[in-house]
Amino acid sequence: MANSIFSKIVKSLWILVSFIPCINGLGFAYIGAKEFNNSWIKEGLIYEAPWFLMFLVLDHDSATMFAGLGLLMQVVSILRSFIVYSQNKDVLIDDDDESRVDVEKSVNSLWIILSFIPYLSGLGIIYMGYKRKVQNWFFIGMFFEFLWALVFLVIGLGGNTTFFVSLGMIGLILGIVLSFKIYFEDEKW
Numbered sequence: 001m002a003n004s005i006f007s008k009i010v011k012s013l014w015i016l017v018s019f020i021p022c023i024n025g026l027g028f029a030y031i032g033a034k035e036f037n038n039s040w041i042k043e044g045l046i047y048e049a050p051w052f053l054m055f056l057v058l059d060h061d062s063a064t065m066f067a068g069l070g071l072l073m074q075v076v077s078i079l080r081s082f083i084v085y086s087q088n089k090d091v092l093i094d095d096d097d098e099s100r101v102d103v104e105k106s107v108n109s110l111w112i113i114l115s116f117i118p119y120l121s122g123l124g125i126i127y128m129g130y131k132r133k134v135q136n137w138f139f140i141g142m143f144f145e146f147l148w149a150l151v152f153l154v155i156g157l158g159g160n161t162t163f164f165v166s167l168g169m170i171g172l173i174l175g176i177v178l179s180f181k182i183y184f185e186d187e188k189w
Contacts, residue, residue: 014027014028015081017030018077019078020116021051021071022051023048023173024048024051025044025047025051026173028041028077028081033180047076047077049073052170055170056170111128111179115172116176122141122148123145125137125140125175141175143171144172144175151165151168
């Protein structure tokens with residue numbers, strides 16, 4: 001029996017991540033982790049590298065260069081997403097009953113969306129740390145939220161926020177990666 005249309009859409013959502021600047025490579029990392037394909041994971045991390053480097057440098061010219069490279073890599077990741085999807089559709093969207101998307105499981109994994117939202121990126125990890133009683137996850141989520149609290153503190157004090165926003169964005173990217181790791185670990189529970 002074939003998958004439902006909902007199941008097919010959910011299994012293809014990783015492609016949409018390619019359209020989001022700063023996280024466009026994480027769709028590849030996700031599908032690579034899900035399909036145990038290390039080359040897709042590496043490819044996703046390569047698409048993320050310019051953005052990560054952009055947030056690390058404080059020099060305006062270097063940040064602009066990395067942003068331009070990041071946008072170029074985003075275009076490549078969009079094209080590659082469609083190519084990989086079309087060449088591997090039979091693997092990525094299985095028709096067996098075991099591969100069907102469970103609606104309840106999909107709703108229960110909505111906490112991952114929080115990791116994509118600046119200023120809220122640690123809340124999903126805090127939630128899962130509390131739910132699974134894993135203190136490390138809880139404290140890591142608190143740390144990511146602390147990075148954003150620093151941004152607001154510096155704004156309130158009238159200081160230069162460039163460095164702290166960069167830290168927050170690095171925390172955002174790391175939080176997304178960690179959220180997917182927790183999600184796949186949580187599937188084993």
